[in-house]
Amino acid sequence: MNLALIGLIAAPLLSALLSLVMKSQGSMERLQCVHAAVLLGTMSVVVTGAGGGAELTVGNFLRTDALGAFLDLMLAFVGATGLLYALGYMGEELIRGHLSLRRYGRFFCFLNLYLFAMLLAANLDNIALMWIAIEGSTLSAALLINFERTKTALEAGWKYIILSFVGIALALFGTVLVYYASEHVLGVRWEALQWSELHRVASDLNPTALELAFVFIVIGYGTKAGIAPMHTWLPDAHAEAPTPVSAMLSALMLNLALYAILRLKSIVDPAVGTDFTGPILLGLGLLSIATAATFMLIQRDYKRLFAYSSIEHIGIVLVGFGAGGPVGVFGGLFHMINHSLAKSTAFYAAGRVLLRYGHKNMEGVTGLLRQMPLVGGAMLLSTLALAGLPPFGLFVSEILIATGAYVEQPWVAYTFLGLLAVAFAALVYQVFRMVLGEPKEAGIIMTPGGNRFAAVSLMANLMAMGYIGIHMPGFLSDLFIPMTRIFNSVSHG
Amino acid sequence: MVIHPDIGSQLVNFCSALLLLTCFAIIAQRRLSACVDLFALQSVFLAVTAALVAFLTGAHHIYIAAALTVVIKAMILPRILKAVIERLNVTRELVLNINIPSSLLVCGALVILAFYITQPIISLGFLLTKDSLAIALAIVLIGFFTMIARKKAVTQVIGFLVIENGLFLGATAAAYGMPLIVELGVFFDVLVAGLIIGIYTHRLQDTFDSVDTTKLTALKE
Numbered sequence: 001m002n003l004a005l006i007g008l009i010a011a012p013l014l015s016a017l018l019s020l021v022m023k024s025q026g027s028m029e030r031l032q033c034v035h036a037a038v039l040l041g042t043m044s045v046v047v048t049g050a051g052g053g054a055e056l057t058v059g060n061f062l063r064t065d066a067l068g069a070f071l072d073l074m075l076a077f078v079g080a081t082g083l084l085y086a087l088g089y090m091g092e093e094l095i096r097g098h099l100s101l102r103r104y105g106r107f108f109c110f111l112n113l114y115l116f117a118m119l120l121a122a123n124l125d126n127i128a129l130m131w132i133a134i135e136g137s138t139l140s141a142a143l144l145i146n147f148e149r150t151k152t153a154l155e156a157g158w159k160y161i162i163l164s165f166v167g168i169a170l171a172l173f174g175t176v177l178v179y180y181a182s183e184h185v186l187g188v189r190w191e192a193l194q195w196s197e198l199h200r201v202a203s204d205l206n207p208t209a210l211e212l213a214f215v216f217i218v219i220g221y222g223t224k225a226g227i228a229p230m231h232t233w234l235p236d237a238h239a240e241a242p243t244p245v246s247a248m249l250s251a252l253m254l255n256l257a258l259y260a261i262l263r264l265k266s267i268v269d270p271a272v273g274t275d276f277t278g279p280i281l282l283g284l285g286l287l288s289i290a291t292a293a294t295f296m297l298i299q300r301d302y303k304r305l306f307a308y309s310s311i312e313h314i315g316i317v318l319v320g321f322g323a324g325g326p327v328g329v330f331g332g333l334f335h336m337i338n339h340s341l342a343k344s345t346a347f348y349a350a351g352r353v354l355l356r357y358g359h360k361n362m363e364g365v366t367g368l369l370r371q372m373p374l375v376g377g378a379m380l381l382s383t384l385a386l387a388g389l390p391p392f393g394l395f396v397s398e399i400l401i402a403t404g405a406y407v408e409q410p411w412v413a414y415t416f417l418g419l420l421a422v423a424f425a426a427l428v429y430q431v432f433r434m435v436l437g438e439p440k441e442a443g444i445i446m447t448p449g450g451n452r453f454a455a456v457s458l459m460a461n462l463m464a465m466g467y468i469g470i471h472m473p474g475f476l477s478d479l480f481i482p483m484t485r486i487f488n489s490v491s492h493g
Numbered sequence: 494m495v496i497h498p499d500i501g502s503q504l505v506n507f508c509s510a511l512l513l514l515t516c517f518a519i520i521a522q523r524r525l526s527a528c529v530d531l532f533a534l535q536s537v538f539l540a541v542t543a544a545l546v547a548f549l550t551g552a553h554h555i556y557i558a559a560a561l562t563v564v565i566k567a568m569i570l571p572r573i574l575k576a577v578i579e580r581l582n583v584t585r586e587l588v589l590n591i592n593i594p595s596s597l598l599v600c601g602a603l604v605i606l607a608f609y610i611t612q613p614i615i616s617l618g619f620l621l622t623k624d625s626l627a628i629a630l631a632i633v634l635i636g637f638f639t640m641i642a643r644k645k646a647v648t649q650v651i652g653f654l655v656i657e658n659g660l661f662l663g664a665t666a667a668a669y670g671m672p673l674i675v676e677l678g679v680f681f682d683v684l685v686a687g688l689i690i691g692i693y694t695h696r697l698q699d700t701f702d703s704v705d706t707t708k709l710t711a712l713k714e
Contacts, residue, residue, distance in 0.1 A: 128671055132678035139685050154700055155709040169656045176664045190672050209614045236712040
């Protein structure tokens with residue numbers, strides 16, 4: 001099982017190096033398909049291994065508990081479908097002559113490095129090394145966002161770099177403060193940075209230092225997670241990045257940044273009490289939902305629309321964790337995985353639309369269901385899921401979070417539901433205009449190869465989304481029980 | 494040779510204060526290449542502070558971090574930045590969002606804020622490096638402010654690097670240094686970040702014919 005964990009992390013790195021020496025589109029497709037299969041295989045071993053509260057460890061470096069395995073599940077699954085989708089998307093661009101074979105190879109190299117950095121961050125047992133890995137994912141994302149080299153992509157990339165580098169620097173200051181607090185209990189040594197040790201001695205740590213650290217880390221990683229008011233890079237980056245990258249940013253990187261915040265929360269709560277972290281997360285969550293709902297109403301660009309919807313959903317997860325209690329935490333976690341699946345599906349569909357019409361203007365896109373039945377259908381279904389309609393999992397998690405919030409503070413639940421209604425109306429109104437009606441533009445006909453890859457990735461995501469919405473599979477509930485325990489060992493103390 | 498702890502603490506504080514002073518000098522400086530020189534000088538002060546802490550505490554791995562600071566931050570990065578400045582021909586006066594006297598006042602206020610924020614946890618620290626955490630936070634905040642107050646892409650980069658220096662001072666002085674592998678990782682990241690920002694500034698120049706970031710206004714609601 002430890003071997004599977006190492007394999008899971010090493011596979012993207014290896015594939016990144018091999019991507020640079022691929023000589024043709026066909027060989028790249030074979031390489032990435034094998035890579036995706038390895039990711040799925042090793043991930044399923046890791047997830048079963050970490051189920052029911054067990055832990056996988058490799059030396060002092062790697063440790064995968066239920067929360068880590070949960071991240072691995074999302075990263076590997078959406079990472080694998082994202083790779084397949086990227087083969088179709090970038091392959092189309094390659095055939096149209098928009099990019100050279102060399103840049104095609106580089107794209108996959110950067111994308112794999114990005115995946116590698118995120119998988120590493122989710123499994124490291126060291127708070128400072130995790131920072132380094134997250135910084136690594138920031139750096140590789142900076143190269144990916146600007147990949148198309150247009151003026152607007154450059155602008156989006158520059159905004160992303162400045163905001164997230166500053167953010168990540170603040171997160172490092174927070175990390176130093178955690179170390180500052182923990183070395184008094186554990187001494188100046190390696191263990192003082194380990195999550196497992198920090199968790200063990202959490203209640204003995206200096207509360208003031210941890211409060212300060214939490215503020216820095218929420219601002220720092222919160223910038224990466226796109227929490228309002230630090231979200232301003234997010235819509236630009238999502239709109240301008242190549243679409244497979246937008247999907248990975250939304251479905252994976254935001255969750256990874258949230259993961260870092262949640263890990264720290266599980267350390268801060270025993271030392272300070274939930275009364276400190278709860279209101280901060282609740283406030284930021286509600287602000288994010290409100291901001292996103294407002295901007296979704298006035299969007300003209302469908303990729304920006306989905307980007308704002310991501311801000312909304314990150315806000316919902318924060319409300320879940322802020323409200324706390326087993327119900328809120330479970331709701332928040334369940335929301336993370338469902339959002340990850342639904343949002344990547346929405347972006348995959350949006351990317352096909354972009355390839356077909358060559359623009360991102362919603363006004364020019366109508367009748368998707370008739371013109372591109374699979375893509376239009378996928379966009380419709382993922383929108384219904386994102387809007388929070390049954391039978392999808394996001395409905396369940398939103399109800400749970402509202403219940404959790406109601407138990408704590410009824411007004412929070414009312415505000416939350418009110419804001420969700422606005423976001424629901426905005427998203428459904430905008431997307432229905434695109435999928436229904438008569439097609440206006442014929443667009444460019446796409447190659448069957450690209451369509452095949454897109455169909456596989458869309459179907460895989462939709463099936464996974466439908467499956468966990470209707471029935472909670474055993475391996476998932478084996479993860480959820482120990483995860484909720486991580487966050488609720490405190491509330492009784 | 495054993496140095497009396499009080500004198501050691503005074504020395505560390507003195508060096509940290511020099512770091513803070515160079516921050517003010519960067520804020521007050523109008524010429525871009527002089528800003529880069531001041532950043533290099535600040536990195537040297539940082540290395541001296543780190544070496545001092547290493548000497549006084551016997552934590553030898555900090556020497557390696559100090560040496561890396563000199564090589565990467567005082568030599569390599571300033572050289573990259575100077576090359577960028579030369580190529581872009583932006584040695585002229587800096588474009589300021591906020592004029593120099595008010596910038597200096599804001600920075601003074603930021604220093605007070607930093608001391609105020611860290612006051613409750615300062616007593617936790619080691620005797621030797623008591624006030625360095627506050628100074629480190631002040632440097633981070635001033636670096637932050639530099640990024641906001643200056644328009645040219647290169648000065649924003651300098652602001653970012655000043656933030657990194659502040660963080661390094663925080664880690665070294667307040668916590669007697671992170672484990673070596675962590676320090677190495679952070680250095681690697683800073684170096685790669687510097688390179689990526691360098692690539693971006695080149696592209697900004699090629700695409701917009703300027704590194705004035707106020708021209709980046711196409712994307713908005």
